[in-house]
Amino acid sequence: MQKRWVEQEVKNPAQIEELQQLLNVDPVLASLLVGRGIDTFEKARHFFRPDLSDLHDPFLMKDMDLAIVRIEQALSSGEKILVYGDYDVDGTTSVALVYSFFKKYHSQIDFYIPDRYKEGYGISSQGINFAAENGFSLVIALDCGIKSIDKIDYANGKKVDFIICDHHLPGEELPDAIAVLDPKRIDCLYPYKELSGCGIGFKLVQAYCQKNNIAFSDISCYLDLVAVSIASDIVPITGENRVLAWYGLQRINTEPCKGITALMNLSGRKDNLTITDVVFTIGPRINAAGRIDDAKHAVNLLIAETDAIAFEKGEVINIKNTERREHDSNITEQALAFIDADPELISRKTTVVYNEQWHKGVIGIVASRLTEKYYRPTIVMTHSNGYAAGSARSVLGFDLYEALLECSDLLEQFGGHKYAAGLTMKTENIPAFQAKFEEVVGRTIPPELLIQTITIDAEMELHKIDPKFYRILKQFEPFGPQNMAPVFMSRNVYTYGSASTVGGKHLKMSVRQNNNTIYNCIGFGLADYLPQVNNGMPFDICYTIEENKWMDRTSLQLNIKGIRTSQPA
Structure with missing residues (x-):
């Protein structure tokens, strides 16, 4: 291709020269720093020497005080707490972190991961029913929930309180939860907006420690999980995420949790892992649990307390990852053959393909592969629970979410980011959606964005x-x-x-x-x-x-x- x-474009040559002299580095390196917004000695010091003292006060996050008060109330009165999270890497690492921390202080705690195929993404009615029927009066929802208006209303009717910890873009209305932690809330003044879902979970436990005079060292052991989430969820590695990722990688390469150690051994990568290594070795294995079977396997691996249990859980997940690769390879080949056989599909500015036999757990990966091949906004769909369920991927510079918004009259639900999204629609709407999505993208995408850069x-x-x-x-x-x-x-x-x-x-x-x-x-x-x-x-x-x-x-x-x-x- x-x-x-x-x-x-080289900007601010005088600034580059000044920084070069201050740092005594090659002009090319000084230019790279200025291009990243690092244009003073002090900024360079923070960039090259990340420090945990650079982390922001968690109580700067809107509703953090309400969340901690409610958690303290639950702990002191012996309430049952359910830690609820999404089935991907960010969700499962979030659940493992928050569950493991509060488990040290409270025995009446459990976790819940929705079934990808039966319940779908986010907070589900089944999950709320599970909480109510089993006496859980407080649910801490991680990496999901910011748009679950009706589900939280349903939970309130069952007297199940929710604390929502999410990092996705909110809608115009927020759910009526006890607390809604999301730096992307327009009324949230938290200085850094790009935390991962696990990063929000980390800030929650950091706030609890800060309020209750618990040493930071009691939670620094979880930074390996935060780094895995940052890498796998493709969030910016800037600001606070850079600090968390830097220390998290140190943890991964020196003293990771037993679950990550097992995955490193099974993948053949045992030291000096980079963010890229995490993305391609650790992340896919954790993801495979929810894609092929049940994401609870991933949480059980990440909270394992002995080497034997971690290795046992890791072997199961490694097998699931092998199955995932086989599905991925087969479906990608089928999709490529289908597109290449149709001149009309080849000539489009979008790719939208559907096959009711495809495995739902890997359609996101297949969408990424097709985007790499044809370099255009891509949606891969399969049949799930009576609907067409799809994963969407975009190209650099094009806002996929906005395009889906224009097609929302044909969708049952959708959500995600600028470059990746999930959606469901009635199967009879597929032809109309294909046509409308092509029209919207064709009208709004600059031609140069369809050429890989x-x-x-x-x-x-x-x-x-x-x-x-x-x-x-x-x-x-x-x-x-x-x-x-x-x-x-x-x-x-x-x-x-x-x-x-x-x-x-x-x-x-x-x-x-x-x-x-x-x-x-x-x-x-x-x-x-x-x-x-x-x-x-x-x-x-x-x-x-x-x-x-x-x-x-x-x-x-x-x-x-x-x-x-x-x-x-």
């Missing part, structure tokens, strides 16, 4: 890449949304020796520029460029810089993201 190279942070001469440069660059981690690994561009490079392919799809080569140092490169999925890089002519590359570890040797390597015929500066 052809990709657009977009070079970031490589955003280049800085142009650089290859000779600048040395251990000192990389050592400072590594301190930009953890990388993630709004703090992605910088992509560099170098012009007029030549292949040193001959390039080759690896695994039939990947490009392996060495390059140099102006007869200077030789750099090893890997280009995943770029084997088609082999003739171009082997023809002796110069070419431009864009890339990230990483360490390559082989046997006992570690060296710097360029991870190639794009190749093109050399163009003038």
